[in-house]
Amino acid sequence: MISSDGNQHPIPLTPPGQDALATAALVIGLLLMALQLWLLTVALELFQSGRGLDIWPLALISGAIFAGGLGILRLLRRRPGLRHGESEVPLRELL
Amino acid sequence: MTDPETTRRAWPRLHWQREFPYQWNADEAISRRELLNFAVYSSGALFAATAVLAGLGFIPRSSSGPGVEIARAADVPEGQAVYFHYPTSTLGDEAMLLHHPNGQFAAYNQTCTHLSCGVFYQPDQKRVFCPCHEGVFNPETGEPVAGPPQRRLTRITLRQQDGMIYATGWEL
Numbered sequence: 001m002i003s004s005d006g007n008q009h010p011i012p013l014t015p016p017g018q019d020a021l022a023t024a025a026l027v028i029g030l031l032l033m034a035l036q037l038w039l040l041t042v043a044l045e046l047f048q049s050g051r052g053l054d055i056w057p058l059a060l061i062s063g064a065i066f067a068g069g070l071g072i073l074r075l076l077r078r079r080p081g082l083r084h085g086e087s088e089v090p091l092r093e094l095l
Numbered sequence: 096m097t098d099p100e101t102t103r104r105a106w107p108r109l110h111w112q113r114e115f116p117y118q119w120n121a122d123e124a125i126s127r128r129e130l131l132n133f134a135v136y137s138s139g140a141l142f143a144a145t146a147v148l149a150g151l152g153f154i155p156r157s158s159s160g161p162g163v164e165i166a167r168a169a170d171v172p173e174g175q176a177v178y179f180h181y182p183t184s185t186l187g188d189e190a191m192l193l194h195h196p197n198g199q200f201a202a203y204n205q206t207c208t209h210l211s212c213g214v215f216y217q218p219d220q221k222r223v224f225c226p227c228h229e230g231v232f233n234p235e236t237g238e239p240v241a242g243p244p245q246r247r248l249t250r251i252t253l254r255q256q257d258g259m260i261y262a263t264g265w266e267l
């Protein structure tokens with residue numbers, strides 16, 4: 001990484017355990033997104049077949065997944081940055 | 096332990112590595128964060144689309160159309176069908192009026208909800224049949240019961256007045 005003073009600083013390597021955890025969380029998020037896509041196709045099918053009143057639970061589930069995603073983004077923004085000498089690598093450094 | 100300077104001399108950097116001097120783990124960190132942002136925005140878009148459909152689902156989807164004479168009730172024997180056009184006489188508006196053995200009438204658009212072939216009534220087998228892929232619909236409800244169709248037939252609403260049956264609209 002090049003800083004403003006033009007010097008190259010090595011980025012601290014993520015501890016292997018936490019790195020895998022962050023990747024796993026991201027993969028689960030992507031799977032949930034695939035679920036949302038499937039929910040949308042089911043909703044479209046219900047709408048086309050005139051059973052529009054049955055769609056709202058699907059919207060509710062989809063909304064909950066989206067809210068979870070927003071929560072994660074918010075969490076990442078609020079976590080303090082990595083300070084010198086800190087042993088734990090905060091989540092925002094991981095993602 | 097090997098001195099880093101010695102390593103650097105032994106493994107001179109390639110041209111592109113000098114041009115883009117990011118460590119591989121920094122590159123990964125950036126792309127993973129961006130992927131997360133992208134995923135959350137896409138998730139929002141998917142939710143919005145589902146919510147719009149849910150909202151539209153609360154709006155009743157029956158439409159009233161022109162009142163069109165179909166046939167006199169007495170002229171349609173029980174267990175038989177009369178074919179007509181509704182609401183216009185153009186292609187795709189073919190419809191059928193069924194007189195069920197229990198005395199009730201029902202009318203449907205003849206377009207199959209699978210791939211739009213024409214369906215027709217088979218009174219001996221008590222079914223509405225689509226010959227294209229052998230789709231079968233319940234003649235009393237219009238719901239699919241066998242074959243590829245997943246959605247019910249478009250139902251045409253009826254009104255009886257002075258022994259005459261009129262088509263008055265349709266519901267999905």
Ligand code: FES
Pocket residue numbers: 207208209210211212225226227228229230242243244
């Ligand atoms: S078009 Fe009717 S079953 Fe395929």
